[in-house]
Amino acid sequence: MNLRELNDLIKAEMGRESLVKLPFKSYRELAASIGGSLRVGGALENALSGVYSSDAKSAIIALIRIRMEKILAAVRSGSTPKNLLAEEKRILNSLSYLEPLLPRSDYNGRVRIVSFGIQFLRIRTSNGNEMGPFRKGDVAVLPVEDAEDLMIRKIVSIIYRKEKVLKGD
Known part of the structure; x- marks a missing residue:
């Protein structure tokens, strides 16, 4: 996945009230796919890949924030969100572990x-x-x-x- 595709996913996520079904199962998989698209070469390529990496990190953080807000809004309203990634499922499940406490x-x-x-x-x-x-x-x-x-x-x-x-x- 490249940065343009990631930005398209963010736009799609922002355009819907519910969670978008993403083409990966976890944020780890997303990060690995973005990391795999970096090409390392000479000094200029390394400098550009550092900028690209920083932009990708910011985009992933934005995606996480948008999705977590949607998840928390769904939980607050009493519904269970669909299309969760692996990490999001763990966070949601942790709320049920708090119940006995x-x-x-x-x-x-x-x-x-x-x-x-x-x-x-x-x-x-x-x-x-x-x-x-x-x-x-x-x-x-x-x-x-x-x-x-x-x-x-x-x-x-x-x-x-x-x-x-x-x-x-």
Whole structure:
């Protein structure tokens, strides 16, 4: 795959709400196919391949960001995205591994896994727990009311919703 084809994939991904079916099974396969298209020769060719490699890396990062935003949006809405790459499947599956760690049904199991978008000192949750401090990017499990309040205030984004009553030990 060359850089032009990769840019075409990014445009296609940006043009659809759902994930585009990509012609490779993983980001690793994509990176290998791009790396294989580099030709190394003299000093000029090496300099150009360095620029090409940097552009390819930026394009791959852009593709990952676009796709992850779509995946998180699908999860937030309660749907399961299709056309996932291997790495994306692992990330999505890791959310289900977190489920047993979620708090028990003190508040009917209605919790949200959130990611903090800014540094936040402390929160006293609706069930009386005190949590914090949080750094940007930290993840926490909060009662739905607290998570949605912080989301409205643009402090967190919701990563995962858990609606049903969780089973105890």
